[in-house]
Structures are given as C-alpha cells and as structure tokens.
Amino acid sequence: MRQIWITKFGPPEVLAVKQAPDPEPKPGEVRIRVEASGVNFADIVGRVGLYPDLPPIPVVPGYEVSGHIDAIGADVDTSWIGRDVLATTRFGGYADVICLPLQQIFARPPGMSALEAAALPVNYFTAWQLVVVMGGLKPGETVLVHSAGGGVGIAATQIAKHIGATVIGTASASKHAELRALGVDHLIDYRTEDFEVRARQITQGRGVELILDAIGGDSLKKGYRLLAPTGRLGMFGISSAVTQKQRRLIDMLAMLANTPWFQFNPMSLINANKGVFGVNVGHLWGETDRLRSWGEQLLDLWTQGVIKPKIAQSFKFDDAAAAHHFIQDRKNIGKVLLVP
Structure with missing residues (x-):
C-alpha cells in the first residue's frame, strides 16, 4: 500500500509518500481499498506541529476515507465484502489501503460518489x-x-x-x-x-x-x-x-x-x-452510538437532496503538498481530497 507521512514538522513539503505491506484486518475489522481521503485543517495544524492529539511523528494523518471493502476479519459478516463505504479514521486516512473497526464504517447510499463520500464525515x-x-x-x-x-x-x-x-x-x-x-x-x-x-x-x-x-x-x-x-x-x-x-x-x-x-x-x-x-x-471516539446516529441522519438528508458535499479540488497522492498549499492559500470553496 501507499501512505502519506508527516516526516517532520514544517511546510507542506514535509509530506512524503511511502510504500508499506498491505495490512490484514483483525477480528471485527474490515479492509478498505481507498478511493478518496479527506483533507482537513486539523491535518495542517498537525503538520506544522501545533496539534496536541497528533501521535509521535513520523505519522500518517487523515480522519476520513471512502472506498470498497475487499477483506474482513473474524466476526464480520461476509456480506460486507465488495460493498462501497465511507468511514471515519483516527489518523491513518492518507492511505490507499486501511483496516478499520466495523463500527466506524457506513455503507454508501446508491448514487453517492467516492469523492462525495470522503467529503462527508468530518x-x-x-x-x-x-x-x-x-x-x-x-x-x-x-x-x-x-x-x-x-x-x-x-x-x-x-x-x-x-x-x-x-x-x-x-x-x-x-x-x-x-x-x-x-x-x-x-x-x-x-x-x-x-x-x-x-x-x-x-x-x-x-x-x-x-x-x-x-x-x-x-x-x-x-x-x-x-x-x-x-x-x-x-x-x-x-x-x-x-x-x-x-x-x-x-x-x-x-x-x-x-x-x-x-x-x-x-x-x-x-x-x-x-x-x-x-x-x-476527534474526541468523540468513545461515543460510537452517537456518531452512528449522526451519520445515519446525515446520509438520510443526502438521500433527500438536503445536503450535498461540494468538492473544491482533488489531488493525487504524489501532490499531497499541493493540496495543503491549496487550503492554506485560501483557494478552496468546499472540500479538498486526496485520490490514490
């Protein structure tokens, strides 16, 4: 798999793409082949070294992804394999493959694109x-x-x-x-x-x-x-x-x-x-039922046409630094995404 790492604190150029073996899902987890990852200002605050929740660097940032499930761990229903999903992540979202607990996964409604899905959670x-x-x-x-x-x-x-x-x-x-x-x-x-x-x-x-x-x-x-x-x-x-x-x-x-x-x-x-x-x-990870309720209500509003994420621009993984520059230069109207 490919991941984008914060290698040290500094300007966007400290972001680096690295290769790693594909992870295997643990019991209760699913593996997602990522189609898009959301970029948030918290990622930028972490990159410059002012985000107290950031794990020790080097670290893979990222709080949300969309994609499809290609593998499951023990205790997960096989019907999840092949499904299009969106998910919240606790860091690690700047990756083209990620394993996550099933409770952080939401099925994508029919007609929702991968870009819209990655733009929704955070x-x-x-x-x-x-x-x-x-x-x-x-x-x-x-x-x-x-x-x-x-x-x-x-x-x-x-x-x-x-x-x-x-x-x-x-x-x-x-x-x-x-x-x-x-x-x-x-x-x-x-x-x-x-x-x-x-x-x-x-x-x-x-x-x-x-x-x-x-x-x-x-x-x-x-x-x-x-x-x-x-x-x-x-x-x-x-x-x-x-x-x-x-x-x-x-x-x-x-x-x-x-x-x-x-x-x-x-x-x-x-x-x-x-x-x-x-x-x-990002401090509500223990409130699983609450977050699931919010997600279900929001997906219902999307289905009704009440909400619709606006995509400002998507960037390839190799252009992650440009994505951070784009936000900090205040050029975006809407969501910035990374696409593997």
Whole structure:
C-alpha cells in the first residue's frame, strides 16, 4: 500500500509518500481499498506541529476515507465484502489501503460518489454537532458562519437553511458569488469589513443567535459581543494560530492573548444570557452510538437532496503538498481530497 507521512514538522513539503505491506484486518475489522481521503485543517495544524492529539511523528494523518471493502476479519459478516463505504479514521486516512473497526464504517447510499463520500464525515459531523446538537439552531434564527467557503462552512449552511435559519457568512470577496449560489443569505468580506459591525447592520442591531468560529483569538471577543440574548458561540478551531506554513509560536501566543478568557467566566455568562461551547469530533471516539446516529441522519438528508458535499479540488497522492498549499492559500470553496 501507499501512505502519506508527516516526516517532520514544517511546510507542506514535509509530506512524503511511502510504500508499506498491505495490512490484514483483525477480528471485527474490515479492509478498505481507498478511493478518496479527506483533507482537513486539523491535518495542517498537525503538520506544522501545533496539534496536541497528533501521535509521535513520523505519522500518517487523515480522519476520513471512502472506498470498497475487499477483506474482513473474524466476526464480520461476509456480506460486507465488495460493498462501497465511507468511514471515519483516527489518523491513518492518507492511505490507499486501511483496516478499520466495523463500527466506524457506513455503507454508501446508491448514487453517492467516492469523492462525495470522503467529503462527508468530518465536515458534516462537525457541522451537525455545531448547528443541531449543541447550537440548537431554530427556524427564524440567524447564524454567523466564519470561513463560509470551507467544508464545515458549506455543510453548516446547508443544514441551517434546511432548519429555516438565516445565514451570514464571512469569506473573501472572490468567493461571494459562489457562496450566494450555495445558499448564504448575507456575505461579509473579512479582509475589508469588520464582521461585528456588518452583522449588527444586517440584523438591525439585534445580533445573532449562533456563531460558528474556527478562528479563535480576537474573533471570539467580537463574536461574543455580537451574540443576541440566549445566543451561543460555538468554537471548533484556532486557524488564527496557523497563519504561516511553518509553526510560529508568536501566532499561537497572539491567539491566546486575544482570547476573551474573562468574558467566558461563569458569572459573565449568567448575567449575559449567553452560551459558549467547543466542538472536536476527534474526541468523540468513545461515543460510537452517537456518531452512528449522526451519520445515519446525515446520509438520510443526502438521500433527500438536503445536503450535498461540494468538492473544491482533488489531488493525487504524489501532490499531497499541493493540496495543503491549496487550503492554506485560501483557494478552496468546499472540500479538498486526496485520490490514490
């Protein structure tokens, strides 16, 4: 098999393709011949050396794959052999062959492509947890989605519009036309506009009921102020700490210094009638039944045509560094994938 390894911390060029023997499935596992692997910002944070969950390097990153099952371990029904599937992985997803426990496997619905399937798990599980499970978004409410052109942003927009909410998105101006076509009601150019000021104008001073923030730092401070009464701030990333393609501790320190720790204390939250929560799907590996329920609901929504992953671009394994550059250069609208 072929795998993409983070060989050391640094720029995208530290990613290297290596050969290894094909693995054999253990009891309760299946082996997947991978057709596509998802690329996520967590992979980039790991590559630069700022992701605390990353196993010791060298390591194969990757949280999601799609493909077909060609072998099974003991205690797995033979009917799984040959089936098209998508799966969550706990690292190791940048590979053309992988063995995984059956509970992490979902059958692909008829008509779902391998690219769509690999684009679904991380982005849509994260968006579902942010918008539905913890965000509690209701019809008629307004949600502010930062990085609206990313995979999570597009997933959250689709889910929010299905609920009946109004979506405000932040993105560079070059992405606005396409994001309007994808359902975003109001767009803010974060490069030239203050999102707090513009969102207040859009909401006629009321503020918003839900904010999805993967930026961190000063963005959280502004977002917390922007929340309407009973508003919720959902945090799921710290992209402001990774502004370059190599680790810079000054960026991490700046992000931490600008985080509104005081505003998030219990008394402030009580008095303001506001909520703050965090989301990391990668820390829910023990919640098997919960994740399976989310996956089944999302696959049902895909079958209904409510959600549809948007593929920004796919890259060959040998071009994995280019895939990371593509994301860090903010060129993607939607999901970036690796195709063996």
